[in-house]
Amino acid sequence: MHPKFCRKCQILVQSPELGIPCQSVTVSPITNHTLFHLKRTFFPKSLSSQLLSSFYFTLNGRPLADHTSISASQIPPLSTLILRSRSRGGGGDGGATGAESRDCYLNMYAVKKPDKVDPNEQRLSKWLNCALSNEPLREPCVVDKLGNIFNKETLVEALLKKNLPKEFRHIKGLKDMIKVQLSLIRGMEDANSGTRFQCPISGLEFNGKYKFFALKSCGHVLSVKALKEVKSSSCLICHEDFSETDKIPINGSEEEVAMLRERMEEEKAKLNEKKAKKIKNGSRVNGEKDSMSLEQSRLSGTKHGNAALNGVADGATKRFKAADMAPANANKEVYASIFTSSKKSDFKETFTCRSLPLGRN
Template identity: 70%
Template sequence: MPSNSLEPLQRQIFVQFSEAQIPLQTLALSPTTSQTFHHLKLSLLPNPAQSSNFYFTLNGRTLDDSAPISRAPIANFSTLILHGKLRGGGGDGGATGAESRDCYLNMYAEKKPDKVDPNEQRLSKWLNCALSYEPLREPCVIDKLGNVFNKEALVEALLGKKLPKAFRHIRGLKDMMNIELSWIPGIEKGHGGTQFQCPITGLEFNGKYKFFALRGCGHVLSAKALKEVKSSSCLVCHEEFEESDRIVINGSEEEVAVLRERLEEERMKIKEKKPKKAKNGQVGDQIVGVKQKASAKGEGNGNGKADSNGSAKRFKAADLAPANANKEVYASLFTSSRKSNFKETFSCRSLPLGRN
């Protein structure tokens, strides 16, 4: 409808309130050039004082209260929606509940940790490598604290010096032990679920039950099997083992603390057994043994090896002179043992050679 039409405008429109309890109203408008949407609100609302809390929209677009109705692009049988303004929440002059913008932003500064399913976390620890988080695949190893690894991943990290701080107690191949996991019959390798079990009781290797690895043979058995069949030998290969040879797999904090103390004790014993090295690079107790052996044989007769006190003696050619030879003459064949008191000067170089 052109806005410059001089004919009286007779339009039938619908007014709908956004609140469901107010029914749809039908109005027949013949607006004048001076009638605005504000005047229309005053005629519809029971309390004109609340007109500032409402506004009109047409096809999702907000209509200005001061705009004349006659100039608005409202077609016949159009529907105007009267909305009530929301109070508070920010953006309309209300309070946001925050003292400042920084206070509001700090609400989202720290990301809340995602909730982890404890069952999924437990399964991941028993079915995946503790280092690479890949599914366990043979060959598998454990460290002396009961963590399970894929051997290939652990060796690569060890050679590349990329072990995390949590696994710095692993210093070499001697700190890892090969284990023998028993596959569940009928389960395909690498399918992603529980693949291993106790070869004696059939309990699944999934964290619900306690398992031990035996140091000698590396077989992995459930605690129930070792408890019911009391034996000092492996129930699979019958190799003898001691109580200290049982390493609990993925144990509790208390069990890991016991294994850590055992690891430190073993390293202290190895350190005490190593002989101390002397400054010259030779082992100290070997030097003492050689000295004692030399003194017991009575060596040290002037041949330059050792004297009766075990101390080294400097070699002298005169000590090895033949029986009928003059020691000084014999020594002069090897060294210049005779020293002259004659001091050479520039002016005496022309003297006869005999003088020198």
């Protein structure tokens, strides 16, 4: 039983082949309904079980058996189930004319091998759905430093609840997310009917058949073909400059992910080294300030009780002024000049009297 099935939840069901739009279905863990009961709700009651068996559910390209219990099927809440029809094959029934396409043959093979995952659906699910929740992508979207694409709202919610899966634990906060701007295909702006995206320059569809880069500097998503044909060091949309390290391959290969992970570790090591250096310099400056304040307090006489002689209250400090200690009949300025240096002037001071520059005698 999925851990989130502790109470009623919703799942999404749609069927592009039958023209059934995306619908929300409430599921309760108390009932023992199977996927067969869920499938029957979309067809007339008069339809026989034999004809009903020619339809099946898939989740992320993986076929699901009709006898599977919904509450025990490990289907996450708000997941999208696709209702598909089986392509019946055989011999002598007029079903094979020799003119079928390779796609039709693959569909028949998928029926004979229901445990096999359809690679096309698996690929589409990876590029059109959030990597964390498997929900259809919707704005705003973000990518991490390894090229995984998410719905920002879903990822932020998982960060706040601290329930990110192990493979996404490298995401610590907003600084590890890069907001991307996906270009919608006209006529497919409704996320419930399956939103599709494309490269705004080349027009190639964002479906996994072509490689795409997300530019870290501006967030625009462009196909590799567009960046190769129009060689430029600035974004082809907003003209903001970018470097090679700013290009993040979306859903890249194992080699590309390994390269991105190595780059991420290098950036992390540099950041830690910078922080350690900053802390070290900060402690050194603080130590110098402490020693200077200690020396000043020693010279001002606060350690020897001179603060009390100057009429300063406990806990306060005051600089020593010779004029305040002048005798009754003495000139304060003349008396102070004995203990302090002369005022700033162009004359040099003698070694015998600092307050008496050359030219005054």
